[in-house]
Amino acid sequence: MVGDHDETDPAQPHLPRLAPAVAAHHHLLLLAADVEPDEVEALVVSLVVGARWTTPASGTLPGVLDLLPDADRHSRATLTGPWGAAATRGPLGLPDWVETIFVIDVDAERSGPAPTLAGGYGPLLDAFGPEHPEGLERQVLDVAHACARRLAGALRVTTGVLVEPDPGSAVDLAVHAPTWLEPDTLAHVLEAALPGLVLLPGADAVAHHGHHLDGYGATWHHRGADELAEGADHVVVEVEAVEVLPPALRTAAWTSAGVLTYALRWIDGDRTPTSRGGLRRRDDARASIERAAVALHGAVGGEILDEDGFLVAPDQLADHAR
CATH class of the missing domain: 3.30.1400 (Cell Division Protein Zipa; Chain: A,)
Incomplete structure (x- = not known):
């Protein structure tokens, strides 16, 4: 599990603090304060067969939503959260509306340089430059992107680019x-x-x-x-x-x-x-x-x-x- 366990977010003391240095090296699902963890779970479970909490959120500890609970442990794909966003918002330049964060933990899988398209490949793939995520990483990002669109949230990917899909x-x-x-x-x-x-x-x-x-x-x-x-x-x-x-x-x-x-x-x-x-x-x-x-x-x-x-x-x- 990532982040700081011994501190809470001063803006939301019921949520643990997420260290900016940790957050910067992961894809992040960014949400407003009114989104509950159960909503995230319901959406993920509806898209990913077998996904479930392996560690439920409790008190000031985040939960771990495993997208591959029965898979070979050489692969990993989890959402960990919710984390408070106050400590991370400024250092990572997150929008003011972001209050909670789910950390996406999945190994990077990238393609070779993709051919240039006049209209691009869409905001999510374009956020990675010419080498796009593929395999399990792409599948997990597609799920997170769908959740962000449904919940009026956003993604911050490891390149530092913010992807904010329009719910409409x-x-x-x-x-x-x-x-x-x-x-x-x-x-x-x-x-x-x-x-x-x-x-x-x-x-x-x-x-x-x-x-x-x-x-x-x-x-x-x-x-x-x-x-x-x-x-x-x-x-x-x-x-x-x-x-x-x-x-x-x-x-x-x-x-x-x-x-x-x-x-x-x-x-x-x-x-x-x-x-x-x-x-x-x-x-x-x-x-x-x-x-x-x-x-x-x-x-x-x-x-x-x-x-x-x-x-x-x-x-x-x-x-x-x-």
Whole structure:
């Protein structure tokens, strides 16, 4: 376990103090004061099969959340925390809102120099320069990044770069369910949420002629089905059988008979807009996708997952999509 055990954070005396020299050599999950350790655990467990506390947080001692509790001990992947951020915030230049920290302990695995891409590889990989994390380190960072986005937190990686994902950038949803909808039934279910939904050519014909249909798709433009202008952002619906069960669904009894996924994806839209117009477009797309997810869930049951693989409550979406 990392950090100082004999001192507490003066701003949060119920939390142990994290030494800046230790923090600087680890990836860090940075969170606000209102995030509880149980929230972090719930998110990690929903993405990582078998993850569990091997040392629960107690008093002024941090807990250890092991992501590889049954694996070969030559590998390690843990989140240790929560730690108080007061002693670390200034030396590491952390944002003022950071109050608690989880230390990510995983061995570095890096690629060779990656080819230069005009748009980069995304904020997380770009934070490492040309040699990107891979293998177990990449998997752990992806989980931590997903948690940071869901909890409105951030990551500080060992290069010193702060990665602060925009919670609003997670727009896509997927309904996973045991029930298959024929294309015309899907169009009917989504008529109110996505008016003018257009089934991709061939799906209707295959279904109506009695042939087996393994999957199909549909598309919808948020300005109306007659305005599918080239380059305009739109929503696609993709229906297919699930081959690999998402970890968040592993304990659901209904999955034993097979799972269908109804994926709702926003295409060609700016996920991190800076203009008011861009934010409005993203909000409109999110509201449409949320209405569609609620409608689908009402028709087929199952569960709704966001694009990071976390469970989403239908009633929460219903409130947001009004």
